[in-house]
Amino acid sequence: MIIPEKLKRGDEIRIIAPSRSASILSVEGVQIAKEKLENLGFVVSFGKHVFDKDLQHSTSIQQRVEDLHEAFRDENVKGILTVIGGFNSNELLPYINYEIIKENPKIFCGYSDITAIGTAISTQSGLVTYSGPHFSSFQMKKAQEYQTHFFTQCLMQGAPFELKPSEQWSDDAWYLDQENRIFEKTEWKTYNGGIASGELWGGNLCTLNLLQGTKYMPSIENAILFVEDDDMTIPETFARDLTSLLQNTDSIKALIIGRFQRASKITEEQLLFILDKHPMLKEIPVLYNVDFGHTQPMFTFPIGGEIQVDASKCLLKLVRF
Template sequence: MNEKFPSSESSENIYQRGKFERERAPEYVEQIATDFSEHYSDSGYLEREAVPISSKTDPTVRFIGSHISVFKPELLGGTIPAQGEYMVQDCLRTKNVRGLFDDSYVAGWGSSFISLGALVPKDRLNEATERQLKFFTERLKVNVDDLRMRVSSADKDLLDSCLDYLPEKSLEIDTREARYYQHVIGIEGVRGRNYNMALRNPNGEGFSDVGNIILLENDDGVLGIETAIGSSVVLKQLYNLEHVNDCYPLVGFEAVNPQFRRKLEDSIIVSMRLLKEGLLPRGSDNRERILRSYLRSILYFALKTNISLDSIHSVMENYEATQFPNDQLNTSEQIITALTEYEADLRAGKVNGKEDEVIAAELKINFMQIPKKIKKGDHIRVIAPSRSMGLLSDDVKKAAMEKLESYGFKLSFGKHVDETDEFLSSSVSSRVEDLHEAFADKTVDGILTVIGGYNSNQMLDYIDYELLKNNPKVFCGFSDITAIGNAITTKSNFITYSGPHFSSWAIKKGFDYSIEYFEKCCMSDESFVLHPSKQWSDDPWYLDQERRDFIDSEGYWIIQEGLAEGKTIGSHARCLAALQGTQYWPNLDNSILFIEEDAETNIQLFDRLLQSYIQLPDFKGVQGILIGRFQKDSNVTKEILTKVIQSKTELSNLPIVANVNFGHALPLATLPIGGRISIDTKSNNPITVVQH
């Protein structure tokens, strides 16, 4: 053994570095990078220029997580400079993103760090070992007794290289599992074998890894030798820092619960670095989605620790001024703006995943539940909350049952569906009993209403909304069912559906469109574009199924241009209006109103109804309006409807689309009550059902 680094006794204060001055943190980081650069430059290595973290230098990674991503072309091409090359590279590894919203996850490492790296040809292992050792002992003045090489006896070449320069007492041989000595490179066909260098912990007890030497090889042999040193972990050891993030200190979070503090710091540091590289909070690629997770977690930790966004803003501004003194881009302001907009989106009901749900829970936002979608083979219960099934002819009942069963549904009927009184309905208690049993029955997957009528609102005060809330199911019907559907959504907090009744399924011709959108809305989770039907009808189909009158559709009527998105509230205008002033009236904040009327309503009555909505205190929350196709007997044209709409200044800034396929003209699409719809009148597809 050639002991080129003689040992000496360590002092009690083993590194004798003094106190780490937080306000000078960038100087410490810069100094260790300078020491590394000078050390390798003085040894004849060529300097390799750093690249942005979000660079696509290596298209196989989202962010530069190691200098090897920059060195890859030379490594794979066999063109590593004979004298070797080195670089100081900002890196980002997003391992912590998986635990940001898991309160049990501890962020032991910082996501953002500076990697000190070098690469030499495959025949210079001993030189790589010597260069790395001398960096610590000569440049950083670390006593050799405070160093350890952790190596596997199976890697004889690495072990021999260590023994050439250090006494055996400075080696930890086979003290770890085999995989510890195997380095995952992230380059197809390339693997790594490594020994790790560790520094004694500042308290003198034990050692912690700070870097390594990696033999990079493929099936043909060794390709090159990589040196890697983490500047943050070295500084943590030398200055007895509590955490690697203390190399980039955000002064002001010292009193924050440590469970959240380090992840909060990490999220701020990462967010700032990515914003400074031009990534956008609302961008669409995978890197910007990761940025959004880090940004959202800042709001999450603020809520968990009761820190105001104003306080976080102040800490970020101080940090930004210290870490990026010459940068004109104010990312602190960008972050606060993004978080404020994000919170507003959440409060508007824009929920797109688990992260949103977790943060919304902290904000105490009560999100709308989405019932489990039904599928072929499921059990459908038919009930009559309005008029009785006794009103239907045997032919209609038979045709509806056959069609639903042909789609694989298993049908059952409420006990009281055939009860009929002088109002062609049944008692309130009978109807409520059937409703409760349908929701309470665990074998029932979805519920269809028989038909509309005039009196479903009689039930509203007698419904057990807590029972329904605890057993959300697809509940579908239209017309008079609008009252009960909106009441359930408002009180039980789950989406209901304005769509075909049980009786509607008896339609033999022109019903394919209705089936298509029932499937999209009630049998799938995917968002979908609502296209206009090619034809429509307004004839009494139940009188003669063979002789039908179909009319070519002229498509949507764009009454007013605009762009909007919001929660959906609808659909039969008079039934919905009957809820005004009651506890069942839905909140119109950030809503898309979708309304329709039947043949009993002319343009004057529709005008009056619309005005009653406009005069509601919360109508200002309506973001856009969809109007269902009018029946022929209403005599409503595009021109007269446009005149009515444009006479109301309160509607002047709203996108309004009419002649949409929902309501009493056929075919009818299924739309969610309490879901989300977007309107973009400039698009080829103006209406998209986003959440249902």
């Protein structure tokens, strides 16, 4: 896998919208996020069609692909952040020129629906991409320190490091009320102990599963899987989606599950019931309630990178990213 050059102060970050557009963000929110990135030392620029919108608060395939290609072609751009997630980034996959990306490797970061396009870029160009904050995520005030710390550690330096639990987490609508937030103590949990190391694949589970049966789906044989889902899932659909993914392989090395949103109703009891169905998960390291996905804050991790897992000690270490 190709590891893109790390970001440094003074670098230009291009904001693009391969899923929903920035039209759903407030003017104030855009300014806050832009200033946060500028305070980290970056120059922020926007794709041509980022603020356009159609009936579903996105833009045409052609417009989104144009902004993606231009971001990779532009020699001044060193990193690319997606505005936000959505539902339709997989529409772009057949129309992307992956040779452009391969010839101009650079950091590409986002999560949720961006799992589809980030994974496709990794499988088709061999470029490591990143599951981490969107541009819009930098609007958030409280819990931003943890999120920004691991964003910069993953994308601005290359020495191996441990991903550590946050002190507290939240599942409230922070984008509606930045001040009156409810936080709880964080606790990563072990379903099954053990140590493993290997290539990391995953992200948003239902989005990743959209790639099954296509050339964009990665081989997850002997991989370490990271999966999470949002408030639109329920125990039954998560169980079905997880089963579908696990049936893509005879063997994985470890499974790491991001923390669930309250609205999903996936309680600890429900999750353990689901995991107990799969004999293979009793033979490998499995962690859950980990800091990635649709609760806050989140860390950043590499799609196609390498990681070490010690589930007994709840330790995760990025090795090659």
